[in-house]
Amino acid sequence: MSSPVARPEVLNLRVSQIREVANAGMGRKDILPFWVGESDQPTPAFIREATAKxxxxxxxxxxxxxxxxxxxxxLSDYLTRLHGRPIGTGRLAIANSGVNALMLVAQAVVSPGDRVVVTAPVWPNVVEIPRILSARMETVALDRAQGRWRLDLDRLMAALTPDTRALFLNSPNNPTGWMLPAQDRAAILARCREYGIWLIADDVYERLSFAPPVLPASFLQMAEDGDRVISTNSFSKAWRMTGWRLGWMVLPPALTEAMGVVVEYNTSCAPDFIQTGAIAALTQGEDAIAELRADLRAARDQVLGALRRMPGVEAPEPEGGMYAFFRIDGRGDSMALAKDLIDKVGLGLAPGSAFGPEGQGWLRWCFAHRPERNAAGLERLAGYLAQ
Known part of the structure; x- marks a missing residue:
C-alpha cells in the first residue's frame, strides 16, 4: 500500500523560499526583517476603531x-471614482484576502491541463495556484533596460496562443516594481479577446504607484461587460491591512452568480465586523493612502540611492509597489546569500529565487519601513559587502 500523501500536483508545489528564510531568522532578536511585503506601521486608527465598534x-x-x-x-463607489467609469455592485465579490481572490478566480475559470501564462519574476502564489488545479504554466520573463524592468510585448504576444486559457498579470509587480505601460494594455486585451483568453489582473499594488497621483492604469478602464477580464485586489497594501485578510474581485456580470457558489464552497463569506472596517477604509482612507504613497516614495529614494552607491550592486528603478529588487555581482545563489546575510549581519531579505527561476541571483527588500529602520538595514548590508 502506498504512503498516505497528497496528490502529485500538491507535492510538486514550490515551498515558499520567503518562509524558509524567515524561519531561519525567526526567534533572533537581532534580526532586521525586510522579507515580507508589509509596512512596519499598524492599520490606521479610524479603520481599527470602526472595526472594534x-x-x-x-x-x-x-x-x-x-x-x-x-x-x-x-466598493462600487470607490472603484467608479478611481477608474472613471461605472463599476456596479453586480460585478463585485468580496474574498477572504487577495490570495483567496486569486484562488477563487482560478477555481472558476481554470481546468486541469489548461495552459496558463504569467509574466515573471512574480509572487509565487500567482504561479502555484493554477498548478494546484493541474494547469500547465508558462512564464514570460521581464527584461531590464535603461535601469528599469520592462516587458517584451512581442514575446508575450507570441505566448498568447489560441490554446491559452488564462493570462495572469501583476502590475505594479511584486517583486520588481515593474508597471505595465498603458499603451500595451489595449494590445493585450485585443489578443485576449481574439482568442477568448481570460485576462486576470492582480491589482493589489495599483494605488502604490510612484507616478503623479492620477487614475491608475487598469484594464477596468477599457474592458466591456462581455470581456473575459477579472481584477483581483486586496485591502492589505494600500490601507496597511495585511493581517485582516480581506480582498475583492471585479468580474464580468455573467460570472458573478457562479462566483458566489465558488465562495460558498471555500469560505462561505468574509467576517462580518471586518467588512465594516473595510467600509471605513474605502470611504475615509484617501488621506491615509496619500500619506503611505509619499512615505513609500521617500523610502524608495532612500533605499535605492544607498544600494546604488554600494560597489557591485545593480538596483533597477521600481515604478510602484514597496520593494527594491537588486543583485550583487558574483553572488548568483539567492537563497545562500539571503541565509548568509542573516547569519553574518542579521539582515532579513527575501531571495529572488522565491519568485521563480527568473529571480535567481536577486534579493527583494521591502522598504515600507520607517527611515531609521531602513537606514539600519542598509548599514548592515554595507558592512557585509565590506567584509
Whole structure:
C-alpha cells in the first residue's frame, strides 16, 4: 500500500523560499526583517476603531457569499471614482484576502491541463495556484533596460496562443516594481479577446504607484461587460491591512452568480465586523493612502540611492509597489546569500529565487519601513559587502 500523501500536483508545489528564510531568522532578536511585503506601521486608527465598534456591537454573523451589500456599494463607489467609469455592485465579490481572490478566480475559470501564462519574476502564489488545479504554466520573463524592468510585448504576444486559457498579470509587480505601460494594455486585451483568453489582473499594488497621483492604469478602464477580464485586489497594501485578510474581485456580470457558489464552497463569506472596517477604509482612507504613497516614495529614494552607491550592486528603478529588487555581482545563489546575510549581519531579505527561476541571483527588500529602520538595514548590508 502506498504512503498516505497528497496528490502529485500538491507535492510538486514550490515551498515558499520567503518562509524558509524567515524561519531561519525567526526567534533572533537581532534580526532586521525586510522579507515580507508589509509596512512596519499598524492599520490606521479610524479603520481599527470602526472595526472594534462593530465587533463590540455584535457584528459577528454570517453574511452574503458575495459580501455585505453596504460594502459592495462602498466598493462600487470607490472603484467608479478611481477608474472613471461605472463599476456596479453586480460585478463585485468580496474574498477572504487577495490570495483567496486569486484562488477563487482560478477555481472558476481554470481546468486541469489548461495552459496558463504569467509574466515573471512574480509572487509565487500567482504561479502555484493554477498548478494546484493541474494547469500547465508558462512564464514570460521581464527584461531590464535603461535601469528599469520592462516587458517584451512581442514575446508575450507570441505566448498568447489560441490554446491559452488564462493570462495572469501583476502590475505594479511584486517583486520588481515593474508597471505595465498603458499603451500595451489595449494590445493585450485585443489578443485576449481574439482568442477568448481570460485576462486576470492582480491589482493589489495599483494605488502604490510612484507616478503623479492620477487614475491608475487598469484594464477596468477599457474592458466591456462581455470581456473575459477579472481584477483581483486586496485591502492589505494600500490601507496597511495585511493581517485582516480581506480582498475583492471585479468580474464580468455573467460570472458573478457562479462566483458566489465558488465562495460558498471555500469560505462561505468574509467576517462580518471586518467588512465594516473595510467600509471605513474605502470611504475615509484617501488621506491615509496619500500619506503611505509619499512615505513609500521617500523610502524608495532612500533605499535605492544607498544600494546604488554600494560597489557591485545593480538596483533597477521600481515604478510602484514597496520593494527594491537588486543583485550583487558574483553572488548568483539567492537563497545562500539571503541565509548568509542573516547569519553574518542579521539582515532579513527575501531571495529572488522565491519568485521563480527568473529571480535567481536577486534579493527583494521591502522598504515600507520607517527611515531609521531602513537606514539600519542598509548599514548592515554595507558592512557585509565590506567584509
Amino acid at each position: 462593530a465587533l463590540i456591537d455584535g457584528e459577528t454573523f454570517y453574511t452574503h457569499n458575495l459580501g455585505r451589500q453596504d460594502l459592495r456599494e462602498a
